[in-house]
Amino acid sequence: MAASIVAYIEAEAYPALHKAGMFEPIDYSLWDQEALEGAPPHTRLKDAVVGLASAIVLAYDQRLFSGPGPQDWADFWDVKTFPGPRGLDTLxxxxxxxxxxxxxGVAHKDIWPLTDDKLDRAIAKLNEIKPYITKWWSAGGEAPQLLINREYxxxxxxxxRLIAAIRQGAPIKFVWEGAYVTYTYMTVLKGGLIWGTRKG
Structure with a gap:
């Protein structure tokens, strides 16, 4: 009896590994209709399929804002209208x-590809917010906890992480505007078969 080895590949690593021919092709004709509907066409690649999608979104402590909280990344930088310490990731x-x-003010569709001018503009903008960043978080659970603790x-x-915290009663809200979505792909490694015998 043989079983394939399924590997989870981060989106950043996929192109180089795909080019190197590391993965077996996926035969989507073997999938039933429910499975196909659960994986939209743009998530089904020749040799990989999206297994997990996650996003970094803009979140805020709703206890601090009596009216609407920040709604986009321009609001994140607007420390006069929305005062308080900020947090960004180092991942x-x-x-x-x-x-x-x-x-x-750069439109989402115009961010990529990055150019030297865009990088200079981003660095200048980051220098503006840097004094208000109290911690650059590096673990997924940090940001929600620091929001709960009023450190952000x-x-x-x-x-x-935010949804889990909110379901447990955390006084946090978040918005999808400007979210950074990333994928983790499921692949089958080429030649990655495990042989064994079935008992019973």
Missing amino acids: FGKHAIQFALLAA AVAGAFDG
Whole structure:
């Protein structure tokens, strides 16, 4: 009896591994209709399928704002209208670069490809908010906890962590506007078969 080895591949690593021919092709004709509907066409690649989608979104402590809280990344930079300490992640520099460009007025569709001019503009924008960043978080659970502890007023945070905290009663809200969505792919490694015998 043989079984394939399924590997989870981050979106950033997929292109190089795909080019190197590391994965077996996926035969989507074997999938039933329910499985196909659960994986929209843009998530089904020749040799990989999206297994997990996550996003870094704009979140805030709703206890601090009597009216509507910040609604986009321009509001994240607006420390006069929405005062308080900020938080961003150190996981991938591109997150902060994208958020800075959105705050600077660059349309989402115009962010990529990055150019030297865009990077200079993002760095200048990040320098504006840097004095208000009390902590650059590096673990997914940090941002929601720091919002709960009132150590952040506004922060970028993973959607799943926020939803879990909100379901437990955390006084947090978040918005999808300007979210950075990333995928984790499921693949079958080429030649990755485990042989064994079935008992019984």
